Amino acid sequence: MGEFELIRHYFQRAGANPPGVVLGVGDDCALLAPEPGQRLAISTDMLVEGRHFFADVDPVALGHKALAVNLSDLAAMGARPLGCTLALALPRADATWLAGFSRGLFELADGAACPLVGGDTTKGPLNLCITVFGQVPPGQELRRSGARAGDEVWVSGQLGDARLALDALLGEIELAPEVLARARQRLERPTPRLALGLALRGIASAAADVSDGLCGDLGHILVASGVGAELDADALLASDAISADLRALPRERALHCALAGGDDYELIFTAPAGAHDAVLQAACSAATPVSCLGRITTEPGLRWQDACGRPLDLAWASFDHFA
Amino acid sequence: MGEFELIRHYFQRAGANPPGVVLGVGDDCALLAPEPGQRLAISTDMLVEGRHFFADVDPVALGHKALAVNLSDLAAMGARPLGCTLALALPRADATWLAGFSRGLFELADGAACPLVGGDTTKGPLNLCITVFGQVPPGQELRRSGARAGDEVWVSGQLGDARLALDALLGEIELAPEVLARARQRLERPTPRLALGLALRGIASAAADVSDGLCGDLGHILVASGVGAELDADALLASDAISADLRALPRERALHCALAGGDDYELIFTAPAGAHDAVLQAACSAATPVSCLGRITTEPGLRWQDACGRPLDLAWASFDHFA
Numbered sequence: 001m002g003e004f005e006l007i008r009h010y011f012q013r014a015g016a017n018p019p020g021v022v023l024g025v026g027d028d029c030a031l032l033a034p035e036p037g038q039r040l041a042i043s044t045d046m047l048v049e050g051r052h053f054f055a056d057v058d059p060v061a062l063g064h065k066a067l068a069v070n071l072s073d074l075a076a077m078g079a080r081p082l083g084c085t086l087a088l089a090l091p092r093a094d095a096t097w098l099a100g101f102s103r104g105l106f107e108l109a110d111g112a113a114c115p116l117v118g119g120d121t122t123k124g125p126l127n128l129c130i131t132v133f134g135q136v137p138p139g140q141e142l143r144r145s146g147a148r149a150g151d152e153v154w155v156s157g158q159l160g161d162a163r164l165a166l167d168a169l170l171g172e173i174e175l176a177p178e179v180l181a182r183a184r185q186r187l188e189r190p191t192p193r194l195a196l197g198l199a200l201r202g203i204a205s206a207a208a209d210v211s212d213g214l215c216g217d218l219g220h221i222l223v224a225s226g227v228g229a230e231l232d233a234d235a236l237l238a239s240d241a242i243s244a245d246l247r248a249l250p251r252e253r254a255l256h257c258a259l260a261g262g263d264d265y266e267l268i269f270t271a272p273a274g275a276h277d278a279v280l281q282a283a284c285s286a287a288t289p290v291s292c293l294g295r296i297t298t299e300p301g302l303r304w305q306d307a308c309g310r311p312l313d314l315a316w317a318s319f320d321h322f323a
Numbered sequence: 324m325g326e327f328e329l330i331r332h333y334f335q336r337a338g339a340n341p342p343g344v345v346l347g348v349g350d351d352c353a354l355l356a357p358e359p360g361q362r363l364a365i366s367t368d369m370l371v372e373g374r375h376f377f378a379d380v381d382p383v384a385l386g387h388k389a390l391a392v393n394l395s396d397l398a399a400m401g402a403r404p405l406g407c408t409l410a411l412a413l414p415r416a417d418a419t420w421l422a423g424f425s426r427g428l429f430e431l432a433d434g435a436a437c438p439l440v441g442g443d444t445t446k447g448p449l450n451l452c453i454t455v456f457g458q459v460p461p462g463q464e465l466r467r468s469g470a471r472a473g474d475e476v477w478v479s480g481q482l483g484d485a486r487l488a489l490d491a492l493l494g495e496i497e498l499a500p501e502v503l504a505r506a507r508q509r510l511e512r513p514t515p516r517l518a519l520g521l522a523l524r525g526i527a528s529a530a531a532d533v534s535d536g537l538c539g540d541l542g543h544i545l546v547a548s549g550v551g552a553e554l555d556a557d558a559l560l561a562s563d564a565i566s567a568d569l570r571a572l573p574r575e576r577a578l579h580c581a582l583a584g585g586d587d588y589e590l591i592f593t594a595p596a597g598a599h600d601a602v603l604q605a606a607c608s609a610a611t612p613v614s615c616l617g618r619i620t621t622e623p624g625l626r627w628q629d630a631c632g633r634p635l636d637l638a639w640a641s642f643d644h645f646a
Binding site for chain 1: 345346349350351352353354355356357359360362363364365366367368369371372373374375396397399400402405406408409410411412440441442443445446447448450452454456457459461464466467468530531532547
């Protein structure tokens with residue numbers, strides 16, 4: 001199978017272009033038609049075998065995840081997807097792998113209305129680079145820099161299960177098969193919170209997605225906004241942001257997975273305290289659970305306390321590829 | 324040096340955002356402000372060590388080339404650059420390499436008004452994935468599918484020198500040092516023909532960039548347009564599209580480099596015969612030489628003949644990563 005046949009067979013689809021796509025795969029460039037006056041939101045993520053995923057991962061799950069981690073960035077900006085490109089280095093043209101990968105990618109692309117509009121295919125060590133484009137009306141984007149003292153700190157969904165699965169797959173902890181299956185689903189098939197991002201336009205003051213761990217990604221918001229935060233670790237552990245599986249583990253491991261795990265692809269965001277009910281309504285309209293974790297403070301830094309108000313030392317760093 | 328310090332030091336620049344960039348490196352997404360009503364043109368190219376470049380290539384040249392091959396796609400579409408993203412897998416954080424690479428990248432980005440607005444950095448086998456965004460007014464894009472029988476076939480600049488350098492670097496041919504130096508410049512520092520692409524809006528009927536070889540890339544235009552072409556190989560060899568260095572070589576090697584070489588990043592385009600002078604004026608306004616190579620025909624296929632009108636068998640295939 002040659003390069004062009006590979007592209008045609010696995011990544012080019014027959015039929016009319018989806019709305020907003022003037023020209024898709026097959027020319028020097030793709031052409032999109034954003035709505036006039038909208039801002040263009042762009043993000044790119046590169047996934048490397050052995051670093052971001054195991055060599056034997058299910059290719060359907062990998063196709064899903066490669067796009068999901070990018071869509072998560074659009075969600076964190078409050079942007080609506082317009083399309084994506086895929087650049088792919090492959091050691092060889094493996095038909096079974098390509099069929100699974102493209103199926104996982106297109107299932108999520110269809111569900112998120114984010115058509116694949118172009119790409120590049122080459123031979124090389126397995127590497128996936130997806131770039132996503134979205135649109136957001138001027139001034140409605142959810143930046144990291146908008147958090148203000150007094151705002152509440154929220155997180156969507158649940159934290160830590162992806163890290164729990166990773167620890168189990170690396171042999172650091174043993175889990176019951178059904179617990180591992182649930183956690184692995186969170187590691188391999190994260191859900192980008194696009195509907196929540198759109199619903200939080202005009203409500204949230206700042207947002208980021210949790211890819212490197214809650215502490216690290218909330219830290220980015222705090223630094224960008226020039227503020228700090230006070231969070232209650234015991235309230236977090238008791239909240240809906242922690243799964244029953246994680247809560248059943250020793251407190252130290254549960255906290256480490258939840259706060260420093262990464263790969264959650266939930267939204268961490270802030271909103272004025274007066275918008276508490278509006279946040280809950282937005283979450284309800286987006287069918288996405290949210291939990292309130294604490295408060296933004298004038299004093300910089302991220303401070304954790306227990307249920308009795310005693311300070312806890314939970315200064316886990318963000319994941320760093322070169323640290 | 325950690326990942327975030329690496330990004331700040333080599334890829335994030337102080338000062339105000341360039342025009343059109345609402346938000347650059349450092350949030351979940353970059354935000355661009357395309358002019359209202361314009362189409363968004365997008366292309367992505369992935370470069371792998373050992374496949375697209377030698378491991379010991381000058382990192383300044385590599386930074387230039389990684390962006391140049393992407394800008395060449397915008398040029399072939401008649402699009403004006405808006406910005407680019409860079410995803411980078413690095414085996415290690417090598418300060419000398421990073422300084423050179425980012426310098427080469429930013430020099431071209433500045434010259435082409437194509438600011439780096441975002442990216443991703445990870446550890447892994449060296450891999451560079453750049454995605455470029457440009458804008459073009461509706462209906463003015465240069466597609467591959469617009470060539471019509473009777474149109475003239477044109478090419479910009481010169482063909483074949485990049486392949487000549489590659490053959491010499493692979494030890495297949497010996498070149499005088501000054502000849503190799505000139506050819507190597509064409510291989511390692513190609514010039515994206517952005518000004519010509521813009522000048523050809525409304526004049527050219529179809530265009531592509533020559534990345535896989537003239538025969539292959541013109542072939543894409545012919546197939547997309549449902550037409551064929553008749554070209555004169557002797558006229559090509561005598562034209563300004565062939566450098567004196569290449570013309571001095573045996574005819575067979577010169578033709579192979581020029582027609583099947585690839586890595587030229589010139590524009591191959593068609594225009595109605597009545598627009599001959601308009602093409603020359605556009606080329607003059609863009610300060611880019613162009614050469615007329617032949618005619619589009621109703622009969623499909625690419626046919627070469629010599630100066631006496633005798634058919635030549637020069638059916639070189641396009642480069643294929645998986646053939």
